[in-house]
Amino acid sequence: MAESEQECLDTVVKSGSVLAPWLGVNCTLLLKQDSLACVYPEATAAGSPPPLPIFAVKLEDVVGLKILQDSPFSSSPSVCRAELCTYQKVKRFISSSYYRKFSTEILEFSDAKDFETNYKTAKEWRESIQLQCRKNSRNLFVFSPEQIDRLEPMQLLVIINPFSGRKNGQKLFQNIARPMFDLAGAVIVQEVITERQGHAKEFVETFDLTSITGIVLASGDGIVYEVINGLMARPDWEIAIKTPIGLIPTGSGNALVSSLLYEADEEVHTCAIENAVFQIINGGIKQHDIASVCNSSSHSYIGVVIHWGMTGIVDVESEKLRFLGGKLRNLIGGLVCIVMKRSYYGQLSYLPIEEDETKSPLTEAEGSIHSTNTLKPTTDVGVSDPIPEHWKTIEGNFVIFMALTSSHVTENDMMCAETKTGSGKFKILYTFDDVTRGQLLAKLSESTGAVKIENFHEIHTRAFRLNPISPCIITVDGEQIDYGPIQVQMHPGMMRLYSRVRCE
Numbered sequence: 337m338a339e340s341e342q343e344c345l346d347t348v349v350k351s352g353s354v355l356a357p358w359l360g361v362n363c364t365l366l367l368k369q370d371s372l373a374c375v376y377p378e379a380t381a382a383g384s385p386p387p388l389p390i391f392a393v394k395l396e397d398v399v400g401l402k403i404l405q406d407s408p409f410s411s412s413p414s415v416c417r418a419e420l421c422t423y424q425k426v427k428r429f430i431s432s433s434y435y436r437k438f439s440t441e442i443l444e445f446s447d448a449k450d451f452e453t454n455y456k457t458a459k460e461w462r463e464s465i466q467l468q469c470r471k472n473s474r475n476l477f478v479f480s481p482e483q484i485d486r487l488e489p490m491q492l493l494v495i496i497n498p499f500s501g502r503k504n505g506q507k508l509f510q511n512i513a514r515p516m517f518d519l520a521g522a523v524i525v526q527e528v529i530t531e532r533q534g535h536a537k538e539f540v541e542t543f544d545l546t547s548i549t550g551i552v553l554a555s556g557d558g559i560v561y562e563v564i565n566g567l568m569a570r571p572d573w574e575i576a577i578k579t580p581i582g583l584i585p586t587g588s589g590n591a592l593v594s595s596l597l598y599e600a601d602e603e604v605h606t607c608a609i610e611n612a613v614f615q616i617i618n619g620g621i622k623q624h625d626i627a628s629v630c631n632s633s634s635h636s637y638i639g640v641v642i643h644w645g646m647t648g649i650v651d652v653e654s655e656k657l658r659f660l661g662g663k664l665r666n667l668i669g670g671l672v673c674i675v676m677k678r679s680y681y682g683q684l685s686y687l688p689i690e691e692d693e694t695k696s697p698l699t700e701a702e703g704s705i706h707s708t709n710t711l712k713p714t715t716d717v718g719v720s721d722p723i724p725e726h727w728k729t730i731e732g733n734f735v736i737f738m739a740l741t742s743s744h745v746t747e748n749d750m751m752c753a754e755t756k757t758g759s760g761k762f763k764i765l766y767t768f769d770d771v772t773r774g775q776l777l778a779k780l781s782e783s784t785g786a787v788k789i790e791n792f793h794e795i796h797t798r799a800f801r802l803n804p805i806s807p808c809i810i811t812v813d814g815e816q817i818d819y820g821p822i823q824v825q826m827h828p829g830m831m832r833l834y835s836r837v838r839c840e
């Protein structure tokens with residue numbers, strides 16, 4: 337880091353006196369641009385060497401300052417006690433990996449003789465810390481080109497699917513997520529509990545989006561699909577679809593949020609809910625793609641994955657095993673399908689990516705919020721149009737077909753480690769019937785998403801037609817659609833997601 341940059345980060349934004357009760361000494365609380373430290377007061381005197389902190393935390397790891405109004409354990413009734421809550425990375429003992437751990441530092445504000453003034457000082461500190469965290473998230477984590485003003489506290493619409501996953505989404509949100517949002521100063525403007533399929537879509541179609549800065553979904557991928565389609569169904573879809581969306585994994589698959597956590601180098605399997613909330617309250621905003629899916633009777637938008645063949649069946653049939661939870665449900669469904677190993681005849685025609693890069697109009701920044709294009713995006717080629725000459729076609733007996741927009745298909749299945757959200761293209765992963773059960777099993781049990789397994793083929797594309805000739809289930813973002821040919825096209829960077837992916 338350049339010296340001037342370091343100096344800038346070292347700039348003190350605010351300082352004040354606090355009592356560190358465990359030491360029983362008055363010390364100085366120093367809020368710097370990227371950290372918060374508590375130091376002995378003599379260490380901050382002019383000419384003294386750099387202060388050795390009693391504690392120091394990076395602001396990127398801070399959740400917030402919790403003020404304990406009753407101060408039951410503080411040394412005097414006038415003292416206002418507060419807890420600085422952090423969620424810091426800790427290295428695992430044996431492996432080289434990290435996990436996050438909550439911890440607190442107790443501080444007492446005691447300069448004034450009355451509790452009210454000390455309470456006011458603590459509140460001012462809480463706001464200064466929150467503001468500096470929000471400023472920092474712009475610099476540390478990705479932001480879309482047209483970023484919203486993150487200096488305002490978050491105003492969130494929260495949609496909870498009580499039916500998702502093990503049907504405990506409401507409890508998980510209230511017990512884990514809500515206290516973190518409160519600590520970070522995020523305001524929950526409205527909380528909606530979905531009552532039926534389609535409710536989330538209908539709700540966001542008419543909700544006043546000007547009253548919020550983002551939408552949080554405590555659900556699986558099905559509600560992500562509903563919300564994307566609800567936003568795109570609005571007359572103001574062009575602005576509506578730019579509303580940042582935060583994802584909390586309370587579903588069974590949780591593919592999109594697992595991909596986001598993985599990209600941000602956060603744990604996917606342990607404390608996924610805490611990590612996902614932390615992405616929202618102390619992260620940035622990144623672009624993600626949506627894609628049009630057209631068949632003979634409908635047009636919808638997706639943001640996660642399309643399945644046909646074996647994985648489509650697992651998606652739908654394992655619904656009956658919902659009581660087992662996501663991991664077991666998908667594992668049993670997958671194993672049954674591997675034993676049966678059915679194949680389905682069909683054709684896949686796609687726009688080769690090298691053609692696309694030179695000719696395609698899709699490279700236009702369709703994601704721009706200031707775009708003057710008021711026509712809703714759809715596929716350039718209709719589902720019953722002839723296949724364009726420069727497209728390629730393959731056909732055969734498919735066992736697996738999946739079109740991915742991100743690395744994971746469920747939280748336990750990372751299909752392609754290098755497939756990133758917002759890449760502007762699909763990764764199509766498929767196998768024909770020459771794939772062996774051993775190879776299918778190897779893919780199912782491979783958790784890094786990086787091992788290349790024979791007979792698994794990959795295509796990168798932004799537009800394709802799937803013509804499934806033998807009948808088999810097709811799912812889009814986990815929802816089954818009418819069987820028949822589908823025409824699919826990517827719309828790069830149209831939606832936005834809260835994320836802690838670091839700035840390059």
Ligand SMILES: Nc1ncnc2c1ncn2[C@@H]1O[C@H](COP(=O)(O)OP(=O)(O)OP(=O)(O)O)[C@@H](O)[C@H]1O
Pocket residue numbers: 497498499500501502530531532533534535555556557558559562586587588589590591813814815
């Ligand atoms: N109150 C409700 N009762 C029944 N179904 C509901 C209710 N609210 C929403 N749904 C439907 O539940 C379905 C599944 O939702 P969701 O995707 O959130 O969970 P999941 O299937 O457990 O997770 P994933 O899609 O990640 O596997 C969606 O089709 C949604 O429309």
